Amino acid sequence: MTLSSSNDNATATTRPGAWIAFCVVSLFFLFEFVARIEPSLASNDIAAWFGLGRGGFGTLSSVFFWVYAPMQLVVGLVLDRYGPRRFVVPAILTLSAGVALFALTSSPVLAAVGRFLTGLGASFGFVGALYVINHWFAPSRFAVLSGAVNAIGMLGTAIGAVALTGMIEQAGWRPVFFATASAGTALFVVALFTLRDPKDLAAETQPLLTPLRLIAREGRIWWIAILGALYYMPVNVFGGLWGEAELTADHGLTAMNAETAISMIFWGMALGSVAAGWLSDHLGHRKWIIVSNAALAAAFYSVAIYSDSTSELFMSAMLFMGGLTGGAQMLTFAAAKEGHSKDISGTAIAFVNMVGIGGALIFQPLVGVLIDMNGGAFETALLTIPACLLVSAAMGLAMKEVRHKDHTDAQL
DSSP: OOOOOOHHHHHHTOOTTHHHHHHHHHHHHHHHHHHHHGGGGGHHHHHHHHTOOHHHHHHHHHHHHHHHHHHHHHHHHHHHHHOSHHHHHHHHHHHHHHHHHHHHOOOHHHHHHHHHHHHHHHTTHHHHHHHHHHHHSOGGGHHHHHHHHHHHHHHHHHHHHHHHHHHHHHHOHHHHHHHHHHHHHHHHHHHHHHOOOOSOOOOTTSOTTHHHHHHHTOHHHHHHHHHHHHHHHHIIIIIIIIHHHHHHHHHOOOHHHHHHHHHHHHHHHHHHHHHHHHHHHHHTOSHHHHHHHHHHHHHHHHHHHHSOOOOHHHHHHHHHHHHHHHGGGGHHHHHHHTTSOGGGHHHHHHHHHHHHHHHHHHHHHHHHHHHHHTTTOOTTGGGHHHHHHHHHHHHHHTOOOOOOGGGSGGGO
């Protein structure tokens, strides 16, 4: 299998308004990712505010994924059928409302509703971005531009998490959440006036569920989706929820220093996702990059978690390398969508994302429960991180790469 890497073709097939759409959906992904991990920035304070233990807090945080994961089936179908404008724009506003409600209430039930709304709106962020890339840009740009979207989200989150942690220490978590919701409302206004639909939408006479039937019955897609879920597990669990608590408890870092170290995961993923995308397009395959990087990520996360180091610099370096080698997880989306025609690519991407994010439904509360069962100790619970990465690497060895004719520049 070979991939076209012609810059001339890519440039020639970039459509008017493509870069505006790219910027809008990339900022939406950044916003949804910040909202996704924001509770982890003040986990102890939020748990105390709602009167929850670690297991209860893990469950509250994971409500985001209860809706986000199954919504991926809906997201892929409606984007393939109707395009992004009618759904992505209101999704930004819904996400903002959820963040605001979470900060407004003192009731765990209403906070769960807020996380539900946050997940509902966020469900259109990542797939919407990859949908825009798939329909506005040449196929030879998909891997590197999808990596760039991930980089924007990761870098913004890395910078924002540290900045927001400092703001939380100064002003408290609730005012910071309100500020985040306000930023999302501003993005909604921008998207309302700038985001447009592509011209090559699927025929509206096609039954809405047809793409899902084609995707769900293919074992190869399921294999890639589970592989991707296991590969992404450290971001969901360590980067997204329990990392700060582990670094402060086991490595003696302050909350600010711990968040700085955790932010290195996202810095690493930003660079790693773009590099993996570029290298994959250049070499013409996805498989071996996924396998090698997943195995390396297992090693780096193991060192970070189980070393006795109290050095912020050392922990930051190991977590950066874990993120760098974790960036190749983005290639699972390219590998999945390339096996089908372009008009159902949104559904293929969304299906893989659903399974990947759905892993958080299992692992975020599971790790919290394991921590509680071990008297607050993290060692046993976090063994799940290298274990999942090694299983994903092993699954990658059996992954089949397939290329539909729609995913070549010659077809544009």
